[in-house]
Amino acid sequence: MRDNDPWDTIRTLATRFAEFDAERGLAAEEQWTLQVLKLSEEVGEAAQAVIGVRAANPRKGRSHDWEQVQEEVVDAVITGMVALTRMRPDDAPEFFASVLARKSAAFLPHTDPPPPHDGGPVVTSR
Secondary structure: OOOOOHHHHHHHHHHHHHHHHHHOOOOHHHHHHHHHHHHHHHHHHHHHHHHHHOOOOOOOOOOOOHHHHHHHHHHHHHHHHHHHHHHOOOOHHHHHHHHHHHHHOOOOOOOOOOOOOOOOOOOOOO
16 A cells, blocks of 8 residues: 555545444445435536636626636545445445546557567667
């Protein structure tokens, strides 16, 4: 385990929220449902902040700045990571990495890793 691994904090949050919901008598699937709804709420707050940056609400004018939008996006990411960890406590980071690799493959060029260096001279052409 690495120092300052964000997944450690996410696991701690997920555990705490699960304990809180269990104390309230909520079954696991109900907890997951509410966590996904919380994710939707956070995404809505990010959208609201963008509307504020763009002064798109004539009643409020410019009510946010881009840093506030960025913080709201981070809130949504954290909430999503917590939701995933609550649903997959044993392998959330690995599952995330697997899905990220699969979904990003269509957008990122495939490159083969460089061949291992055998210790001999490196020849380059100019």
